[in-house]
Amino acid sequence: MRIAIVDDIETERALLKMRLERQLSLYGVETEILEFDSSESFLAAEKERHFTVAFLDIYMKGLSGMDAAKELRKTDADCVLIFTTTSTDHALEGFQVRAFHYLVKPFSEGELAGLVTEMLAKLPRPEPILTVKVSGSDVRLRYRDIIYAEHFAHMINIRTTAGKTLATRQSFKAFTEPLKKDPRFFVCGRGAIVNLEHAADFQAAAFCMTDGSRVYVNQELLKPARQAFMEFLLQGGV
Numbered sequence: 439m440r441i442a443i444v445d446d447i448e449t450e451r452a453l454l455k456m457r458l459e460r461q462l463s464l465y466g467v468e469t470e471i472l473e474f475d476s477s478e479s480f481l482a483a484e485k486e487r488h489f490t491v492a493f494l495d496i497y498m499k500g501l502s503g504m505d506a507a508k509e510l511r512k513t514d515a516d517c518v519l520i521f522t523t524t525s526t527d528h529a530l531e532g533f534q535v536r537a538f539h540y541l542v543k544p545f546s547e548g549e550l551a552g553l554v555t556e557m558l559a560k561l562p563r564p565e566p567i568l569t570v571k572v573s574g575s576d577v578r579l580r581y582r583d584i585i586y587a588e589h590f591a592h593m594i595n596i597r598t599t600a601g602k603t604l605a606t607r608q609s610f611k612a613f614t615e616p617l618k619k620d621p622r623f624f625v626c627g628r629g630a631i632v633n634l635e636h637a638a639d640f641q642a643a644a645f646c647m648t649d650g651s652r653v654y655v656n657q658e659l660l661k662p663a664r665q666a667f668m669e670f671l672l673q674g675g676v
Contacts, residue, residue: 439564440487441471444480444503445495445522450543451475454493454522457547461554466566466581466616477506484510489517491557493541496523507535518557568616570596570606577604581620585636586645586653587613589629597649599636624666627656634670 441458445451451473462469472489474480478501480492492510494503501509507519515536522541538560539553566581585597589610596604606613614631617623624645625631632645632653639646640663644654655663 439467439469439490439561441469442474442480442483442489442492443471444474444477444492444498444506446475446498447495448475450495450522454550457550458554461547461551464616465554465558465619466568467558467564468567477501477503477509481506481509484514488514490561491518491520493520493522496521504535507537511535518560520553520557566616566620570594570604570608570613572604572606577606579604581617581622581633582635584617584633585647585649586630586632586651588653589613597647597651599649601649621670624663625659626653626663627659630654634667637667637670640664640667 439462443451443454443458445454455471455473458471459469472483474483477494477498480494481501492507494507496503503521503523507521510517510519519535519537520539520541521537522543522545524543538557541549541553568579568581568584569576570579571577579596579598583599585599587594587596589595593605593607594610594613596606598604610629614623614625617631618625622633622635623631624634626645630653632647636648637645638648643657643660644652645663645667646652
């Protein structure tokens, strides 16, 4: 996902970027956020690359954010337009360019968090990325490439679709926090999590994974595990 922040005030751009990065990281969404200090520079860049979302300040020197939106709509019908402004006086014009939302300055991080949730629900779902440190280097894993992970001796051992087991040192809670927001993952107990996309069956007290391994479930979680597996199958996955 590529996001543009268009605002002629540097501190406003920096604050919005910081908050966006923080909120989007909670969803594991891979994002490139680019800043522009004018509508003109944004439109020039847009000719070279597509932006998924654009945050446009309405009141800027030179071309206004609203005028930039009208120009953008001549060639791009899909970009999600969000106006950051001190006034909603331009609501009618915003409707004409199919604006998704207005963020009235100064807005809180809570308001932005709600907007991010709505925004991601509207967009085609990007495949989330989990970054883990393996042998001192950052490794980026798509959620779909994780079969399961187990915690042992202060290490997380991640089994992947590439047939490899990656080891990273971190707490089980920290590792699973982003994954638990995705319906594909089920926490089997204190030290194991499975990706239901790669669960071939559930027998006795264990998930039978597509790589031939078995991941056992804590006794008190057997019923929720069976239910989660059946619901995932009935829904046809994600």
